[in-house]
Amino acid sequence: MSLRLKIHLIVGVLVTLFVGAVIALQVGNMRDSVREEVVAANRVASQLLNRTVWLQAAQGTQAMVGYLQDLGRVRSNEIVLYDGQGLELYRSPPSPYKAGRDAPAWFADLVSPAPSVQELAFPDGRLVIEANASRAAIDAWDQFLFLCLTGLAMLVGLNLIVFWVVGRTVAPFGEIVKALGRVEAGQMDVRLRPLPGTEAAAIGAAFNRMIGGLNARLEAERRAAQAERELSDRRDLGRWIDRHLEQERKLIARELHDELGQSVTAIRSLALSVAQRVAPHDAQAEQAARVIAEESSRLYDAMHGLIPRLAPLVLDAFGLADALRDLAERTRRSQPQASVELQVDLGDVRLGNEATLALYRAAQEGMTNALRHGQASRLQVSLRAEAGGARLEVRDDGVGLAPGWREKAAEDGGHFGLRWLTERVEALGGRMRIADAAPRGVELQVWVPFTAAEGEES
Numbered sequence: 466m467s468l469r470l471k472i473h474l475i476v477g478v479l480v481t482l483f484v485g486a487v488i489a490l491q492v493g494n495m496r497d498s499v500r501e502e503v504v505a506a507n508r509v510a511s512q513l514l515n516r517t518v519w520l521q522a523a524q525g526t527q528a529m530v531g532y533l534q535d536l537g538r539v540r541s542n543e544i545v546l547y548d549g550q551g552l553e554l555y556r557s558p559p560s561p562y563k564a565g566r567d568a569p570a571w572f573a574d575l576v577s578p579a580p581s582v583q584e585l586a587f588p589d590g591r592l593v594i595e596a597n598a599s600r601a602a603i604d605a606w607d608q609f610l611f612l613c614l615t616g617l618a619m620l621v622g623l624n625l626i627v628f629w630v631v632g633r634t635v636a637p638f639g640e641i642v643k644a645l646g647r648v649e650a651g652q653m654d655v656r657l658r659p660l661p662g663t664e665a666a667a668i669g670a671a672f673n674r675m676i677g678g679l680n681a682r683l684e685a686e687r688r689a690a691q692a693e694r695e696l697s698d699r700r701d702l703g704r705w706i707d708r709h710l711e712q713e714r715k716l717i718a719r720e721l722h723d724e725l726g727q728s729v730t731a732i733r734s735l736a737l738s739v740a741q742r743v744a745p746h747d748a749q750a751e752q753a754a755r756v757i758a759e760e761s762s763r764l765y766d767a768m769h770g771l772i773p774r775l776a777p778l779v780l781d782a783f784g785l786a787d788a789l790r791d792l793a794e795r796t797r798r799s800q801p802q803a804s805v806e807l808q809v810d811l812g813d814v815r816l817g818n819e820a821t822l823a824l825y826r827a828a829q830e831g832m833t834n835a836l837r838h839g840q841a842s843r844l845q846v847s848l849r850a851e852a853g854g855a856r857l858e859v860r861d862d863g864v865g866l867a868p869g870w871r872e873k874a875a876e877d878g879g880h881f882g883l884r885w886l887t888e889r890v891e892a893l894g895g896r897m898r899i900a901d902a903a904p905r906g907v908e909l910q911v912w913v914p915f916t917a918a919e920g921e922e923s
Contacts, residue, residue: 472635476627477620484616491612492575495605499598500578506541507596511583514544518585518592526589530555543597548590560600567599568606576605637665644672653680733761785821786811789828789848796844800836808847816855820913823889824848824857827897830886831859831909839863839907854895854914862906866899886911 517532526548533546538557546555567573577598585592637660647655655676657669740754780788786809793807816824828846835841841863848857883899890897895913902908 472631473624473628476631477624480620480623484620488609488612488616492605492609495608496576499576499601499605502601503541503578503596503598504581506539507581507583507594510539510542510544511585511594513539514592514594515585518587526554529590529592533557541597541601543595545593545595546590547593549588554590562600563603566603568602572606572609573599573602576602634662637662637669641665641668641672648676653683730761733758736761780821780825785809785816785825785848788825789846792825792829792832793846796832796836802842803836804843805832806843806845808845808849810847810849811855812850814850814855814915816913816915819889820855820893820895823886823893823895824855824911824913827857827886827890827909827911828859830883831861831907834883835859835861835863835907839865841906854912857909857911859909860902860906865901865905865907 518529529546533544533555536544538544538560540560542557544555544557545553548554568576578596581596583594585594640657640660644655644657653676657672660666660669736754736758740751740758743750743754789807789809793805796803796805828848832844832846835844839861841861843862845860846858848855887897890911890913893913895911897912898910900908
């Protein structure tokens with residue numbers, strides 16, 4: 466909708482409301498006038514007939530009929546005479562004033578007073594005097610039509626004048642809109658002429674300044690967009706590589722667990738069987754077989770310690786909570802000098818595969834760094850659901866972060882695990898923070914939003 470049409474509609478609505486208010490006031494005055502006239506006429510007719518009805522009634526019913534016929538129609542009243550049996554003897558003749566015309570029923574109901582009926586009883590019958598506002602209502606209706614036609618003419622005339630004046634006033638804004646359309650189409654050499662009117666001239670000057678500044682920034686924006694696309698492509702490539710690395714790790718872990726694990730178990734069983742058979746005959750062969758069985762057990766244990774680092778198979782089978790419990794238990798067995806406390810409170814929340822893996826790797830990386838580099842003796846791991854996401858915290862009591870560790874890592878390429886975790890968490894829309902804890906140690910925090918986590922799963 467154009468500005469011209471909007472202003473025209475606003476003015477039209479205001480004028481319509483004004484005319485409607487004037488007509489409503491006039492209708493109220495009409496209603497008061499009609500009611501005053503009808504009520505007064507009915508009261509006068511009732512008093513007149515009340516004084517004369519008994520004189521005429523004394524002469525008989527026919528004398529009453531003759532009197533009423535001579536009286537004729539009394540304005541705004543309907544007079545009906547009934548005999549003692551209730552038969553109608555006389556009714557006022559119809560009014561010749563504006564005969565054949567009546568106001569619409571809704572308008573008559575609007576302006577007419579409440580029905581007023583007066584009844585005068587005498588020995589041979591009764592006289593009913595009923596207020597009739599039809600003629601007063603038709604007068605009010607004619608006046609109402611005149612007001613409506615006058616208001617309509619005024620409304621049309623005023624709207625034509627406003628439409629013409631507003632059209633001349635907003636004409637410069639049409640040029641501004643056309644110039645903006647050309648800019649939207651990619652034409653950056655658009656310039657506006659000096660426009661008439663204070664507001665239009667100010668907008669035109671601001672538009673020209675805007676185009677000048679926009680042309681100066683386009684090249685920088687193009688370069689920034691190109692750099693952002695390249696960075697996004699590198700991130701997408703990194704995430705693609707990460708996913709394929711995880712898939713390859715899972716395949717290797719399953720091969721180790723299913724194929725090599727069974728083979729090592731079979732070797733151990735065969736070695737123990739050989740040791741039992743040759744024990745009575747060859748002690749040296751028995752010792753060699755038991756050495757093979759022991760080495761097979763150590764190989765099996767080492768292999769099962771390597772599998773969770775390659776791919777946490779328990780994560781796919783039982784979920785994040787059980788995977789973290791398994792990680793904590795294996796850490797307690799491998800590092801008996803360290804205390805590991807684990808708290809998991811996710812409720813009914815279900816995380817997606819990418820988010821689950823990121824949180825598990827964060828816990829694994831935090832615990833490994835605390836034990837390997839921080840020389841920690843106590844680890845506290847917590848995973849809980851909070852408003853909008855899941856938060857993982859890994860806290861230790863180790864020696865803390867080395868001064869300038871971030872700059873050193875950026876220079877020599879160290880802390881690859883933390884960089885990988887940061888990129889993965891940020892790709893999910895989450896946040897990762899690592900800092901010194903009070904009074905000592907390091908605190909690792911990872912937050913992943915539920916929306917991103919659920920979206921990864923779908």
